Amino acid sequence: MSMVETKTRILDAAEGLFARQGYLGTSLRQVTGEAGANLAAVHYHFGSKETLLQSVLERRLLPLGAEREAELNRLLVRMESGEVVEVETVLEAFIGPTMRLCESSARGAEFSLLVGRILADPGGPGQEMFAELVGPNIELLLRALQAVLPDLDSELLLWRVHFCLGAMSHSLCLGHLPGFQGLVPQSVDTQTVLGRLIPFLTSGLEAP
Amino acid sequence: MSMVETKTRILDAAEGLFARQGYLGTSLRQVTGEAGANLAAVHYHFGSKETLLQSVLERRLLPLGAEREAELNRLLVRMESGEVVEVETVLEAFIGPTMRLCESSARGAEFSLLVGRILADPGGPGQEMFAELVGPNIELLLRALQAVLPDLDSELLLWRVHFCLGAMSHSLCLGHLPGFQGLVPQSVDTQTVLGRLIPFLTSGLEAP
DNA sequence: GTCTATAGATAGATAGAC
DNA sequence: GTCTATCTATCTATAGAC
Numbered sequence: 309m310s311m312v313e314t315k316t317r318i319l320d321a322a323e324g325l326f327a328r329q330g331y332l333g334t335s336l337r338q339v340t341g342e343a344g345a346n347l348a349a350v351h352y353h354f355g356s357k358e359t360l361l362q363s364v365l366e367r368r369l370l371p372l373g374a375e376r377e378a379e380l381n382r383l384l385v386r387m388e389s390g391e392v393v394e395v396e397t398v399l400e401a402f403i404g405p406t407m408r409l410c411e412s413s414a415r416g417a418e419f420s421l422l423v424g425r426i427l428a429d430p431g432g433p434g435q436e437m438f439a440e441l442v443g444p445n446i447e448l449l450l451r452a453l454q455a456v457l458p459d460l461d462s463e464l465l466l467w468r469v470h471f472c473l474g475a476m477s478h479s480l481c482l483g484h485l486p487g488f489q490g491l492v493p494q495s496v497d498t499q500t501v502l503g504r505l506i507p508f509l510t511s512g513l514e515a516p
Numbered sequence: 517m518s519m520v521e522t523k524t525r526i527l528d529a530a531e532g533l534f535a536r537q538g539y540l541g542t543s544l545r546q547v548t549g550e551a552g553a554n555l556a557a558v559h560y561h562f563g564s565k566e567t568l569l570q571s572v573l574e575r576r577l578l579p580l581g582a583e584r585e586a587e588l589n590r591l592l593v594r595m596e597s598g599e600v601v602e603v604e605t606v607l608e609a610f611i612g613p614t615m616r617l618c619e620s621s622a623r624g625a626e627f628s629l630l631v632g633r634i635l636a637d638p639g640g641p642g643q644e645m646f647a648e649l650v651g652p653n654i655e656l657l658l659r660a661l662q663a664v665l666p667d668l669d670s671e672l673l674l675w676r677v678h679f680c681l682g683a684m685s686h687s688l689c690l691g692h693l694p695g696f697q698g699l700v701p702q703s704v705d706t707q708t709v710l711g712r713l714i715p716f717l718t719s720g721l722e723a724p
Numbered sequence: 725g726t727c728t729a730t731a732g733a734t735a736g737a738t739a740g741a742c
Numbered sequence: 743g744t745c746t747a748t749c750t751a752t753c754t755a756t757a758g759a760c
Contacts, residue, residue: 314725329639330540330640332538333640336753336755337753346728347755348727348757349726350755352725353725356754357754421638424636427686428632428686430536432538443699446699450699466701467712467716468712468716470701471683471687471712471713471716473686474686474687475682475683475686476682478635478686479678479682481638482678491647491651504675504676504679505675505679507724508721511719512716512717513716515718516715516719522744543735543736545735545736553744554746555737556737556738556744556746557743558736559736559737
């Protein structure tokens with residue numbers, strides 16, 4: 309039994325298990341088992357399994373969203389004052405916080421896998437929570453990219469942003485993909501991924 | 517009760533339900549309910565829930581894989597004879613069969629959603645089946661792209677192909693994403709998606 | 725706050741009649 | 743091949759002692 313309080317241990321265990329096995333693939337008994345807590349403690353602290361997921365998401369996404377919002381707003385202000393900003397810079401403002409979270413700890417990296425799962429689970433629990441937590445960030449990203457690429461049709465831009473989100477979430481899951489014998493890249497450290505993802509997405513966004 | 521045999525009705529129902537609700541989110545009772553069949557019929561025809569998923573995947577992916585293999589091999593032969601082939605052409609050979617399946621019927625479109633789910637479910641059932649069914653296609657895609665982009669480092673190419681797969685699978689799920697108030701593109705017909713995806717991916721692959 | 729014990733519902737799988 | 747009936751296991755959730 310660790311020194312941190314039960315509530316935090318449950319959050320940590322749920323985050324890892326939801327990420328590795330999915331929300332439906334994880335039972336609350338597994339969570340309490342890994343957390344060294346009791347089944348009833350989950351309902352006492354969080355109310356239900358779904359509310360537990362909400363808490364897991366909010367713990368990471370609220371600060372992450374604030375960081376992204378600050379960075380993107382800073383860029384928007386600079387652009388309004390006439391300064392020229394590159395597409396790469398905008399993308400980095402959006403992806404950077406996520407990548408730094410991945411680097412900061414093994415838990416952070418697992419969390420990004422959970423986000424990837426939720427993105428690919430239409431209608432599932434977490435999708436609505438995610439939309440509410442990250443939607444404003446995506447709107448800001450769209451505004452910033454539109455300002456950098458003023459000649460790009462806005463609906464085409466929207467599509468391309470979704471292509472970017474797909475590439476992002478998929479590559480964040482890659483380190484965990486088994487079975488693709490030799491078809492998964494060796495180096496999966498986030499610095500390398502970011503260094504390869506940003507140029508790819510930039511060229512895609514700037515396509516004619 | 518329809519005219520088609522029970523086995524096919526079960527396959528159809530399972531395909532749609534697995535796609536809309538996920539594998540774990542779907543019970544065999546839901547499948548038999550929608551198929552107008554009995555619970556025991558699933559075990560008689562398919563053995564288990566997991567084998568049912570395998571059959572669902574194989575029914576579409578075996579012909580799809582053969583089509584992709586034929587198209588990509590045709591391109592490789594043309595390139596070996598010295599002919600110049602564009603990146604767009606290689607991508608279309610890989611994505612085209614999937615897109616045509618999506619257009620052919622509502623069931624085909626749902627199937628692509630199921631594939632997107634499986635791609636984002638590391639360690640889940642279906643991941644290994646998918647790798648075995650589609651892995652050879654991805655190897656062919658890599659060979660064809662490497663031939664078209666000989667100066668690109670092979671591991672960088674591998675990463676970029678994974679970015680492409682992520683963008684593909686995510687955009688195939690998009691029509692079903694609720695909740696992203698106004699953040700989801702209007703037109704989701706596959707022709708439009710293909711027309712916007714291919715240039716995006718081509719520019720990304722050709723990035724410096 | 726944390727525990728035991730259990731309720732109540734539902735899951736996949738199977739046996740055996742027809 | 744298709745059905746009913748049932749087994750066994752597991753799930754979320756809750757009531758109540760401490």
